[in-house]
Amino acid sequence: MSSINLQTVRIGFLGAGSIVEAMLAGIVKNRLLLPEQVLITNRCNQDRLQWLSEQFGVSACSNKHTLISQSDILILAMKPKDAAEACQSLRGLVRKEQLIISVIAGVSTDCLGEWLDIDCPIVRTMPNTSSAIGLSATGMAANRFVTKEQLQLATLLFEAIGSVYTVAEEELDIITGLSGSGPAYIYYLVEAMEGAGEKAGLSREMARKLTVQTLLGAAQMLLHTTDEPALLRKKVTSPGGTTQAGLEVLESFRFQQAITSAVLRAAERARELGAQYQ
Known part of the structure; x- marks a missing residue:
């Protein structure tokens, strides 16, 4: 055409x-x-x-x-x-x-x-x-x-x-690892956040609503501001406050490294699958 x-x-x-x-x-x-x-x-x-x-x-x-x-x-x-x-x-x-x-x-x-x-x-x-x-x-x-x-x-x-x-x-291949597989990583995070809310006494329905709205709000902040994610994170984190306490736990479990490794491994797997067809 x-x-x-x-x-x-x-x-x-x-x-x-x-x-x-x-x-x-x-x-x-x-x-x-x-x-x-x-x-x-x-x-x-x-x-x-x-x-x-x-x-x-x-x-x-x-x-x-x-x-x-x-x-x-x-x-x-x-x-x-x-x-x-x-x-x-x-x-x-x-x-x-x-x-x-x-x-x-x-x-x-x-x-x-x-x-x-x-x-x-x-x-x-x-x-x-x-x-x-x-x-x-x-x-x-x-x-x-x-x-x-x-x-x-x-x-x-x-x-x-x-x-x-x-x-x-x-x-x-890296897009496959990042955005192709990415929704699964987000849903995995949601599972954990909802589970924590329930464990602390919230109903499943309330834990779901709060988690989803939190993610939606964070996504809209990323879309509608020019601030980098690191700066937005720092704006939420008061020294010695609740957010810092939670982030320290994530850091102890090497949260960022885990996410990076997941994306890169998914991309590597996409290359492996592609190699089967060459």
Whole structure:
């Protein structure tokens, strides 16, 4: 495609998992595309296809040949373990002018190009599970065949489920460790904070409300002030006060080092998984 025309573009989703559902919700809710501009298929779960079709008004397609021939953009959303076989089965069907967008974790654009056996524009993305409520942090990288207009279109599609950050492809592994896996670290923290509240006598409901509002407030402070996190932390911490006492406990358990190690290990694991597909 030489230019963006959202009125005529057609998108085909190969896969029907949670990220696809989130993208469909964002695209339909924000009226980025009409439902009749979207086709979906998966390998075997017809009930899932039928549900998505009824939920969002998109067209379920049992024949991938038909889906590919009718789509300007193909979104690869199969599981990583199935990706090689699935992509190789598309050889001879994908056209050079089709934009390929991958949400497959760990698989490089070079690897996808080899599996598809064609030099075509490929955009690799890493959304996170907050896409389900339109608040994903999505990292995005493009191969050398992607035009400026195609990258802009891919960005529009993922902005329907949150924020998009275009990066070099080698940075996607650390993005996987930071924002891809990041929600799990936050939920783990919430588990601990809620548990502490309950242990000290609060009801579960009250502990949840206080914890979530505290996190929400802290996130908004980070968004709406120019202060660095360290400065914001110091503003909360009075010498000899309650916050300092709590932080001293976190430091004794090497809290910051644990978080840093978790992010870096997740990024390393993303590289390990990607190496399996080379």
